[in-house]
Amino acid sequence: KKGHILIGYRLEEEDTDAAQFDYEGHLATVGLHAPIPYDSIVNLSYKYNERDYDSITPSIGARRDEERHSFKLGLTKDILENLKGRIHYEYVNNNSNLPTTDFTESILQVSFAYFM
Numbered sequence: 001k002k003g004h005i006l007i008g009y010r011l012e013e014e015d016t017d018a019a020q021f022d023y024e025g026h027l028a029t030v031g032l033h034a035p036i037p038y039d040s041i042v043n044l045s046y047k048y049n050e051r052d053y054d055s056i057t058p059s060i061g062a063r064r065d066e067e068r069h070s071f072k073l074g075l076t077k078d079i080l081e082n083l084k085g086r087i088h089y090e091y092v093n094n095n096s097n098l099p100t101t102d103f104t105e106s107i108l109q110v111s112f113a114y115f116m
Contacts, residue, residue, distance in 0.1 A: 001035040003032070003033055003034035004032075005033075006029065006030065006032075006033070006045070007029070007030050008027075008028070008029040009026070009027065009028055009029075010026070010027040011024075011026060012025035012026070019055040020056065020057050022053065022054040023054060023064075024051070024052050025050060025051040025052070026048075026050045027047060027048070027049045028049075029045065030046050031044060031045035031046070031072075032044045032045070038077065040075060040078070041075070041076045041077075042073075042075055043072065043074035043075075043076075044074075045071070046069070046070070046071055047068075047069070048069060051064075051066045051068075052065055057098055059098065059100075060098055064096060064097060064098045064101075065096065065097050066094060067094075067095045068092065068094045071091045072088070072089070073088070073089045073090075074089070075088075082116065083112065083113070083114050083115075084112065086109075086110070086113070088107075088110075088111075089106070089107070089108050089109075090107040091105070091106050091107075092104065092106075092107075
């Protein structure tokens with residue numbers, strides 16, 4: 001089994017019916033997928049997403065700006081010959097000058113896959 005490193009960039013342009021929701025965004029990603037001892041694989045990633053809205057948001061009287069940071073950690077382990085278990089944790093921190101869209105989020109997921 002081989003590991004790999006991921007580096008990516010995405011440009012976003014959103015054009016909606018309501019001008020206050022139009023934005024230009026940038027998403028940068030870096031990640032690592034690596035085999036580790038005991039028939040396991042670790043996945044680590046970080047994403048940075050920035051959105052600059054084109055028009056004034058009436059509730060704040062300014063253009064809306066958002067920054068989102070996402071961290072992910074996953075561990076996959078062979079349990080039996082055809083069975084894998086996975087635990088995955090994700091943390092998201094969204095910062096905005098529109099207070100109603102500020103949030104932090106933590107997600108924990110456990111799953112199993114059986115290969116036939």
